[in-house]
Amino acid sequence: MKVNLEKIKPDKKEVLRNLYSLYLHDLSAYTEGLQINDSGSYEFDSFSLIWEKEGITPSFIKVDEKLAGFVLILEAPFTTKVDKVINDFFILNPFRGKGVAKAAVAEIFSQNKGSYYISELVQNKTAVHFWKKIYQQHGIGFEEHTEVQDGEEVVYQTFVVS
Known part of the structure; x- marks a missing residue:
């Protein structure tokens, strides 16, 4: 199984939009803040910014050249306290539980050193x-905090990949 990241070009943005709807559908199980729209899908309200602003890198996660998910990584100017933010990370159901997410994270970390x-x-x-297991497997020390962001209780971790 070969897992790799492929930067998403603007001509593939509709594929990413479809994946985002699936991702947000999954997240809706944990929050009342996500609602389906009138056309029957979930929308990422800042989707257009992905190609309009510097510092946003969307990548498909592929397994043996098959689409398996996506990751959205933010950098400056969207983040000032760390180098990278893994803003969204999604693996399609058929690829879950098979080591794809773990391999994708290893690829992300190998290509993107710095603070996260x-x-x-x-x-x-x-x-x-999942993320705590990743940190353990990679020998990464992390700091963890809980806060409310946009009305939602979140737990977050900061760490360094060198």
């Missing part, structure tokens, strides 16, 4: 557990 910030909804215990 990652947050998860407190209620999304699967995501919180």
Whole structure:
């Protein structure tokens, strides 16, 4: 199984928009803040910024050239206290539980050294557990805090990948 990241070009933004709807649907299980729109999908309200602003890198996660998910990484000017923010990370259901997410994170870390910030909804215990397991497997020390962001209780970790 070969897992790799592929930067998303503007001509593939509709594919990313479709993946975002699936991702937000999954997140809706943990928050009342996400609602389906009149056309039957979930929308990322800042989606257009992905290609309009510097400091946003969307990448497809691929397994043997098949689309398996996506990651959205933010850098300056969107972040000032750390180098990178993994803003969104999503693996499609058929690829879950097979080591794809773990391999994708290893690829992210190998391509992006520096300080990081990652947050998860407190209620999304699967995501919180996943990231703590990743830190342990990579021997990464991290600081963790809980706060309210946009009306949602989140837990977040900061750490350094060298």
